[in-house]
Amino acid sequence: MRNKRLFSQIAVASAVAIILAGCSSGSQNASKSSLPKVEALKSLGTGEGQVNIVAWAGYVENGSNDPKVNWVSDFEKSTGCKVNVKIGSTSDDMVALMKTGEYDVVSASGDASLRLIYGGDVAPVNTSLVPNYADIFSDLKNQPWNSVNGVAYGIPHGRGANLLAYRTDIVKPAPTSWGAVFDANSPYKGKITAYDSPIYIADAALYLMKTQPSLGIKYPYALDQKQFDAAVALLKVQKPLIGEYWSDYLKHVASLKSGGTVLGTTWQVNINLAQSESVKVAGIKPVEGSTGWSDTWMISSKAKHPNCGYMWMDHIVSPKANAAVAEWFGEAPSNSKACALTSDKNFCTTYHAADQAYWKDVYYWNTATETCLDGRTDVKCVPYSEWVKAWSSLRNA
Amino acid sequence: MKNSVSTWMHKRPKLRLTALLAAPTLWLVVAYLGALGALLITAFFTIDNFTGNIIAKFNLGNFHDILTDPAYRNVVLRTLGIAVSVTIICAVLAVPMAFFMAKIAKQKSQKILVALVLTPLWASYLVKIYAWRTMLEPNTGVMDWILGPIGIHSPGFGGPAIIIGLSYLWLPYMILPIYAGLERLPNSLLDASGDLGARNFYTFRRVVLPLIFPSLVAGSMFTFSLSLGDYITAQIIGGKLQMLGNVVYQNFSINLPFAATIATIPVAIMAIYLWLIRRTGALASL
Amino acid sequence: MTISKRARYALMALMGVGLAFIYVPLSVVVINSFNSSRTFSWPPSSFTTEWWSKAISNTGVRKALSWSLAAGFSATLIALLLGTSLAFAVSRYNFFGKDIISLLVVLPISLPGVVTGIALSNAFNQEIGLSTGLLTIVIGHATFCIVVVYNNALARLRRMGTSLQEASMDLGANGITTFRLITLPNLASALLAGGLLAFGLSFDEIVVTTFTAGPGIETLPIWIYNNLFRPNQAPIVNVVAATLVVVSVIPIYLSQRLSQDSTSGGRF
Structure with missing residues (x-):
């Protein structure tokens, strides 16, 4: 009897919830399947008094964490734009935040920029x-992750390569190839690590691109189903070797x-930190080259403070701010004049900032889309949302 | 004026009831149930492979993917196993501790013990989990440092580490309801059982346990549901293991419909759990 | 009471083991706040007070603390209002949907935070277009805090019964006076206990907050999360945690003082 009553109550409550939900879900945006037409700002006006970023x-420091680390206060004083920052912890977070339309500017990595x-x-x-x-390095401008058809969608901020780290006192001989982390008979089984993100599938694809030419991979972010399956299969072989996956530097x-x-x-910054803790560790870019990231400052199509947004984008890649942020975060600056202003004079050498040859075989993170990014039109490529699913599946298989 | 309003209200119980119920019901139904309903409906949608925008067209593709891929069955079973183990460990640790606090410790030390059990709740969740990283680090961790000499070694990072970490986090939530339940239990009852010749353990099993059962279940609500949805602990000390929460979190922003589909699993599990325990009176002991 | 000596000692030993389980990791936090290694390596090779002095000059953490306090107090206030009126309705009236309401109020705390988090975030952003900010954090926190206030208030109202209230009304006091002079004082300690727990839940909440916090708002747990992932900042987090543990003595002491005057005490 009591149960029956509860049932009817649940029925009423669920009906209410579904109606409420149904009303609101009807208003979802219709999907767009081609490049949306959005106009760039024509001319710069006066600042709106604030900017949401x-x-x-570590990209937007106002001295609250360390009084010496501050490249926001000057900007706020000179432009009158107050800076409100929201930290995105992953690229996926950032995309979600930008979709809200509340933010003016974003520091998007390549696995977010095309989606945006x-x-x-x-x-x-x-x-x-x-x-x-x-003054930005020319090899960062008009790249596939920050432009479409020659139209720039952002200002390059800095870059880094995903290196191969090894304990020099334990791993002998020193590895030269990514093969070391994919070798099923590795003597270091259980002590190997990999970056914990679906984008890591590209690392496997890069290795296959160089070692199994028959697969025909031309670009690690443009994988048709067969190539994608091969990359995932390689990661399945790798999984028993992994001790833990990492995504935060501390761990x-x-x-x-x-x-x-x-x-x-x-990442280079982790190597530096570990070495400063007197760990015998080295980071190399293996013979296959590596994946990497190049972040881009982008402005929202719905920006409420576009002028302040532009001022911020100009400020953050100015030589002084760019040098400061690159040193604090641990990445290669994008402004060619920044290298003269770093406090550690060897900084740009360590990070290969001006060494364009070094970056030749670094494949920066990019968002896989159904349209193959390597220009193939005869096949469909596996889109990034499927990468995420495959990663979830792999991690729990 | 004030008086007349008050009298007027007093004569109209229906109106008073409506006034009392309106705000909380509206809040829970609209803000919470509405949001939850919207999310669960999204589970039947899909996304545009090119832009990542949600396409509001009914289909069962996401459910099909989850049911056909054994990886998701693994993660559900693993997460359930972890949540159940955490609940059992917390209960086993909490019952004797709560019993000691409520029935054996002197009045004064009772207060201190409650405070001691409460204190870790105020140290941040993340900091505590990172402390467990330092504790469990194989060979160089605190555990191997203290217990290594007597032959006990850290299990390393993985399932056991997640279970230890989560048990640590939620233990106070188990101790406190049991303690409150035991405190309400009159000592005379235990004495009566003893006078009738019952041994300690028998008294405990036949008298104490049934009476504190609702509190135990109330505590399990916390330990079970908090473990079921956790994803941060697995990230930090889980080695290469993931839990359901990780999968939801991973898919959330790129593919909300798929994340919503996964989220229906813990919702269903908790619905069953609530259904099972609704008779025990535990819901009122939270 | 008739508990054998052996059982007493066994229980005391178990209590000791339990407390060790609780306090060894906490001491690790405190020790690590002096550990000169930036990655908390063990055993510490040397000690330093650098992190403490850095933490003291850190304005971000103070700002985060004020956001946390603001969110905690607002959420607690809403939870107190909604939880108490719901408890009154449930304890004093019979109505259609009573069972479901008592289930519904438990739901936000029993469903995983990540589900609540993405549901709210989805609702705020996509469905109703509400800008995330402090308000959305408060809505999220209040939703799962209602239940603790509700349960504490409900238990007290049921024990109180209605006879005192009726007596007051019979003696000529009106509803408001009765509430002010009779009901509220009897309810106060239960509300404070519930409120304190609600505040505690809100104060250390990270999952729902991650999904509902707006631009420029960092509550303390979010600050801690962000700083753990920022090179050079992680050791400061241990200082903050160690300080929190020490400062937590105040609310705990308060709750104990408050529960002294009630027979069975607040729940916590």
């Missing part, structure tokens, strides 16, 4: 309104230090 941790462009969430950038754009460096991890993907 989505950024990686094709989603109509960001606008093309009128680079003539960003004076510091002129990764702690693990390199304790010896829980002796071999695997890393």
